[in-house]
Amino acid sequence: MSGSPGKRIVAGVPSLWLLALFAIPFLIVLKISFSEVRLAMPPYSPLLENGRLQPHLSNYAFLFTDPLYVRSLLYSLKVAAVSTLLCILIGYPMAYAIARSGATARNALLMMIVLPFWTSFLLRVYAWMGLLKNDGVINNVLMYLGLIHRPLVLLNTDFAVYIGIVYSYLPFMILPLYANLEKHDVTLLEAAADLGAHPFAVFRRITLPLSLPGIAAGSLLVFIPAVGEYIIPSLLGRSDQLMIGRVLSDEFFENRDWPVASAVAILMLLLLVVPIMLLQRVERRTLEAAK
């Protein structure tokens, strides 16, 4: 029945929309990354000048010669990786605890995990400003308790960024992990225990391997957006070492250099294309296993 006009409309409308507003824009970014910055509106040179293709590789050259950019990229990867690891370490036990709870408790707990997600991302990051700054809650409490005598510098540090990312993205780690762990057959684990396996061995040899797809999905759902994060490094991060999301934004808004910003975007995309495809593969496998 493929090709019936009704089906074509149903499939076609969203496809065309996404092609026009999601896929094609990337091509435009690619094109502009090969342009030169101009003092004009729009502030870049057209690709076809005098009827000939004029790609300028200067933007890419610039990105690789000026150490700022490569350093930012590596810094972003590092921050994203560390945050992902922290999310796994914190989120896994939480997801495990929820999955092993009774039915009513589970629903309540899931709701409590998800509720912060429905309140504003921006405002929750802002909340950490209030907690981490020199006269913020944490410092006040520690000084009140007499544990420190001068405020700790917590805001505008790497530490603050890690906290911010972990805090904001933790539900993205917990939910796929929970979805995976919840499907584990408890009788399997009981059988293993019955055969004499110590609880930790049961975990290491049965639960952990089976939960790997959940860990993979959660990690990618945290890592990929974390690399390009803008809000958290803007409000909580260092000013001497920027993450690549801020670099792109600054290039665009402060320097009005659209071509370089585009080149940065293309580099980010190239970097993230492999993780994105990995994520899609993990999700497809999970879907097939569920059938």
Added chain:
Amino acid sequence: MSSAARPQSEECYVRIAGVSKRFGDFMAVDEVSLDVRRGEIFCLLGGSGSGKTTLLRMLAGFETPSAGTIHIDGQDMSAVPPYQRPVNMMFQSYALFPHMTVEKNVAFGLEQENLDRTQIRRRVGEMLEIVKMGAFTARKPHQLSGGQRQRVALARALVKRPKLLLLDEPLAALDRKLREHTQFELLNIQKQLGVTFMVVTHDQEEAMTLATRMGVMNHGKIVQVGTPTDIYESPATRFVADFIGSVNLFEGEVLEGMPAGVRSSELGAVTPVARGVAVTSGATAWVALRPEKIRIGKAPPQADEPGVRGRVTEVAYLGDLSVYLVRIESGRVLRVTRPNVIRAPEDRIAGGEEVYLSWHASSALVLTQ
């Protein structure tokens, strides 16, 4: 439809001709040809994976045959989608629309025919009375028990007066007592309305009770078609003999003669081949003997009846009948059943006793496949 064809379509209402269905490498239905007559109840019996459900879905229009044609009342169904076929289906899970009341569920099909409200309501009311669900019109499916839901599903499928009603394992979800009761209700309703039924089931008892004719399916092929009596008493192959009820099978060799016979070393005697069964001299054949056809007793039988001697190894008392496992001279263990006619029979047979088994000459059947 020429007039020359009409007498045939009167007889054969549904014609399935050479239908096959392939899923990738797997042949779910393998060149099945079948005729269903108007007004009969035809049962497709088979285990899981036999292809019966796939065949049913092709009749309903949810699968298209990879080969072959399906004609219903003379009309070729190849290009006809399910919503335009004169066929309705009662699903195994009943598939009642959970967000609609009983009345709206049953009315749904009629609404697609653009009938007016009063007519719809009348026909819905009539059909619900027939299935004895008239008092439940305002209930929603989750407020009904399993048996009640089944009756609503039946009403919903019948209210459109289809030429063919397909039933997918209609009694599978019901418990034992309910099943028997429902079997007879189904028969009644079918007789009352005269609709042609096609039932798919894996339960022999269901098939034997409901069917006017039945077909046994295995690995996508139809192995035998006939009335329940035909299938049971004259199975065409060992598979059918073993699939329906239980059977004792003996391998043997075909001997020439008038009539030809099969000699089985285990049985000792030569079993005559019934008229109409084609045998090749010297070929392997099997003798089939059903447990209830074997007489078991402690006294030696009449001289002219075939029989063997043996020792009882197990006795199972099932209330209405007893099952005996008897080891005969060749070492084989035969299964024999005997109804417990008398409450305390004098010749009660216990394990370990020596017994004589005998059967009527016509009870032993020769099978060539």
Added chain:
Amino acid sequence: MRSPGIVPRTALVCGLIFLYVPILSLIVFSFNNSRLVTVWDAARSPTLRWYGELLANAQILGAAGLSIRIAAISACGAVVLGTLAGVTLARFGPFRGRTLLLGMTTAPLVMPEVITGLSLLLLFVALEQVIGWPRGRGMLTITLAHVTFSMAYVTVVVQSRLAGFDESLEEAAMDLGARPLKVFLRITLPLIAPALLSGWLLAFTLSWDDLVISQFVAGPGSSTLPMVIFSKVRLGVSPDVNALATLMVLLVSTGIAVASVWMRFQSRRRARDLQLAAAANV
């Protein structure tokens, strides 16, 4: 279910504390009569002063109004497009271009917002150059951008709901004579309505909360609430933002509480019906 060990349970409690302490601190300090926000002024607190200032702030109110309008419109658009895409992916089987559609509906879920924002702005600029539309950037471009990334989320919600949907219901409806469109409208749609509602709420929240993409595609005079808040808090903490945060948390919590009470009520009623039906004889 076996109960979890002591380690996971401690982690869960600590994790929940970690999740909620920032939110609580936002709320508590919204009543603090001090511009420094986190230095508690015991003499003159608690106070509703910041709520008053908030509600009198025309800029914030205007931005909030704009954000709500954009969120509502884009949520509707996202639901329509996301449902179409979800139905296509869940029901249409393999077809040429399916992988592309699948990729385009899952990539936005993880794509860094700076990239999507930049690419959409460049698209709008190029379009304006070539065909003169859209004229400048403002509410329209923001809405178009929000629909685009929200629909990916709605697609996931709809697709997974349809995957768990009993197909025999749709087959039964077709068997009874209903054409595919009617089957969708009268059978499928009513039964997946809760998923569509949660998709709408999800899209609304994402749009309402979006900062980065809005910054790229907004124009002069079209500042959304997140944009206004961000420009304020870049400079440091501000107590009226705490007040705003408290109001939002209140709103969301009430909504979730109402929803869960409603669902609990529904499931109790259903269980009671099932019991009655089972008790009644056939």
